[in-house]
Amino acid sequence: MAQAVFTAGKTREWSAPRWRPRQATLLAFALLAPSLLFLALFTYWPVLQVLWQSVHGQLRVGGPQAYVGPLNFIKLFADPAFRKALGNNLIYALGTVIPSLVLALGFAMALVRSSRVNALFRALFFLPVLIPLVAAASIFLFLFLPNVGLLDYHLAKLAISGTNWLGDPDIALGSIMVLTIWKNAGYYMLFFLAGLQAVPADAYEAAILDGAGPWQRLRYVTLPYLKPTIGFVLVIGLLNVVTQVDHVFVLTKGGPSDSTNLLLFYVYQQAVENYDAGRAAAGTLVMLALLLAVTASSLRTLERSFGERET
Amino acid sequence: MSLTGTAVSTGEITPRLGYAATLLIAALWMVPFLWMLVAAFNPDSTGAGMASLVPSYLPTLANFREAWASADFPRYGLNTTIISLGILAVQIVTITLAGYAFARLEFPGRALCFYLFLLQLMLAPVALIIPNLKTIASLGLYDTLLGIMAPYFASAFGTFLMRQAFKAVPRELEDAALIDGASVRQRIVHIYLPLARPSLIAFSIISLTSHWNEFLWPLMVINSPDLRPLTVGLAAFTRGAEGAQAWGVIAAGTLMVSAPLLIAFALFQRAFVNSFVSSGIK
Numbered sequence: 210m211a212q213a214v215f216t217a218g219k220t221r222e223w224s225a226p227r228w229r230p231r232q233a234t235l236l237a238f239a240l241l242a243p244s245l246l247f248l249a250l251f252t253y254w255p256v257l258q259v260l261w262q263s264v265h266g267q268l269r270v271g272g273p274q275a276y277v278g279p280l281n282f283i284k285l286f287a288d289p290a291f292r293k294a295l296g297n298n299l300i301y302a303l304g305t306v307i308p309s310l311v312l313a314l315g316f317a318m319a320l321v322r323s324s325r326v327n328a329l330f331r332a333l334f335f336l337p338v339l340i341p342l343v344a345a346a347s348i349f350l351f352l353f354l355p356n357v358g359l360l361d362y363h364l365a366k367l368a369i370s371g372t373n374w375l376g377d378p379d380i381a382l383g384s385i386m387v388l389t390i391w392k393n394a395g396y397y398m399l400f401f402l403a404g405l406q407a408v409p410a411d412a413y414e415a416a417i418l419d420g421a422g423p424w425q426r427l428r429y430v431t432l433p434y435l436k437p438t439i440g441f442v443l444v445i446g447l448l449n450v451v452t453q454v455d456h457v458f459v460l461t462k463g464g465p466s467d468s469t470n471l472l473l474f475y476v477y478q479q480a481v482e483n484y485d486a487g488r489a490a491a492g493t494l495v496m497l498a499l500l501l502a503v504t505a506s507s508l509r510t511l512e513r514s515f516g517e518r519e520t
Numbered sequence: 521m522s523l524t525g526t527a528v529s530t531g532e533i534t535p536r537l538g539y540a541a542t543l544l545i546a547a548l549w550m551v552p553f554l555w556m557l558v559a560a561f562n563p564d565s566t567g568a569g570m571a572s573l574v575p576s577y578l579p580t581l582a583n584f585r586e587a588w589a590s591a592d593f594p595r596y597g598l599n600t601t602i603i604s605l606g607i608l609a610v611q612i613v614t615i616t617l618a619g620y621a622f623a624r625l626e627f628p629g630r631a632l633c634f635y636l637f638l639l640q641l642m643l644a645p646v647a648l649i650i651p652n653l654k655t656i657a658s659l660g661l662y663d664t665l666l667g668i669m670a671p672y673f674a675s676a677f678g679t680f681l682m683r684q685a686f687k688a689v690p691r692e693l694e695d696a697a698l699i700d701g702a703s704v705r706q707r708i709v710h711i712y713l714p715l716a717r718p719s720l721i722a723f724s725i726i727s728l729t730s731h732w733n734e735f736l737w738p739l740m741v742i743n744s745p746d747l748r749p750l751t752v753g754l755a756a757f758t759r760g761a762e763g764a765q766a767w768g769v770i771a772a773g774t775l776m777v778s779a780p781l782l783i784a785f786a787l788f789q790r791a792f793v794n795s796f797v798s799s800g801i802k
Binding site for chain 1: 535538539541542543545546549550551552553555556559570571572573613614615617618620621625626627628630633636637638639640641642643644645646647648649650651652653654655670671673674675676679704729732733734735736739740750751752754755758759762767770771773774777778781782785789792793796797
């Protein structure tokens with residue numbers, strides 16, 4: 210069908226309007242069809258499916274699916290493991306996004322001048338971004354190993370006694386967060402490096418003439434110029450916090466006692482380990498709501514950067 | 521967006537102290553990689569000296585041999601290659617066609633279509649793994665490589681990237697080709713695609729790295745061990761070797777899995793950096 214539309218325009222005059230409206234519409238939908246087909250299958254259909262599933266369930270084991278109203282959500286929020294995962298995800302978000310953002314800004318400001326040395330250090334910070342999260346977790350498994358692991362071994366040399374980094378419920382989430390910060394800071398640094406290009410040199414010169422110190426220059430020159438970049442990185446960071454849990458699989462599997470359980474991992478557990486489709490669907494919807502909330506805040510930016518609003 | 525030749529090259533934004541701190545943190549940042557290298561070539565894979573960051577041994581490949589023997593890394597590598605290249609190949613077709621439609625055609629429902637695509641950016645595919653697994657199973661694609669690939673065949677990010685690139689192509693070029701009687705397919709292939717090369721490369725790098733590194737979705741779709749991609753294989757392998765406390769072998773396996781992208785980055789640093797900057801939300 211696409212082929213027919215492709216060749217249909219051949220005999221037509223080329224001058225503007227390029228396409229007769231009906232023809233343009235046919236061609237456009239023929240061109241969009243492959244994408245729309247896959248979007249329908251793997252984006253719209255699954256959303257409809259979780260919406261339906263979230264209000265349906267089996268009233269008895271092995272029974273047929275019946276409408277259960279908000280029961281799945283009530284059970285979901287009554288589940289201490291879910292509440293724990295939600296809370297953890299919040300702590301995880303604050304504890305990874307803000308430090309990575311600050312570090313990334315610091316790295317970018319220190320390394321913005323182009324020199325061979327700086328290029329090398331920028332590359333070093335970027336390396337963790339390139340390896341799979343699973344691979345990073347495999348390395349950190351030994352880093353966090355009690356007693357003989359990298360961290361404890363070197364702490365012992367300083368006469369500091371280590372701890373069970375991944376086994377202690379009070380510390381495990383913090384350890385996971387260290388890995389996340391290490392993995393992502395270099396990625397965010399790229400955006401700040403690009404953002405710093407937009408700060409005019411005159412602005413700094415003027416600030417220096419006015420006697421502004423480094424902190425004042427940061428506060429009144431750099432940060433205002435970087436505002437859009439900061440917002441952008443914040444959105445990406447928050448998306449990552451919801452969608453990336455590979456390291457939890459390798460390092461802790463959500464334990465000990467759910468102290469490192471995150472939303473996506475919880476949903477996975479409900480679906481794959483507990484076969485509770487209703488609760489998994491309800492959990493998925495909570496996750497989708499969070500994602501929408503994060504991206505909706507940047508919808509204007511998205512529209513502008515992808516340009517449907519530019520004309 | 522080059523990162524060199526900056527306007528702020530006065531050296532004034534960061535005090536010397538900040539620079540020193542950054543270099544210190546950089547050293548700290550390298551410790552996990554350093555350990556991976558030192559441990560991977562350590563002849564003693566399980567001993568107490570594994571935590572040392574200074575190699576005090578004759579390097580051997582024993583850990584690599586053992587990792588190679590206990591997990592089918594060549595097979596995993598092949599699977600990952602098929603998955604990432606397969607996804608990219610289909611994506612290039614879908615995003616090129618859709619990108620052209622958005623860049624050059626006026627049609628009713630255009631704005632609606634734009635938001636339909638945007639929805640994919642807003643609802644990250646990984647959040648939909650549970651319902652998508654059902655779809656994949658009912659399509660008969662459970663436990664197949666195609667099942668891993670299918671949900672990624674359409675890419676809103678890629679479509680918008682191509683749309684931007686196509687819009688920058690001068691209309692006169694297309695008009696000239698039209699006079700010569702070129703079909704839409706010919707115009708896209710011979711005019712638009714060559715001129716959109718930088719965007720295509722940027723998209724390819726993003727797509728390849730993200731699918732090369734993906735874990736959760738393949739973990740759910742694949743059941744047979746010989747269909748595992750590298751990430752799933754590495755996780756299973758790590759679980760086994762962790763029980764045996766074979767840290768050197770884990771380091772060797774991790775190094776093998778991470779090496780291809782690290783080498784690619786070393787070769788094409790600038791292209792990688794530029795494409796990651798453009799990737800923001802994918």
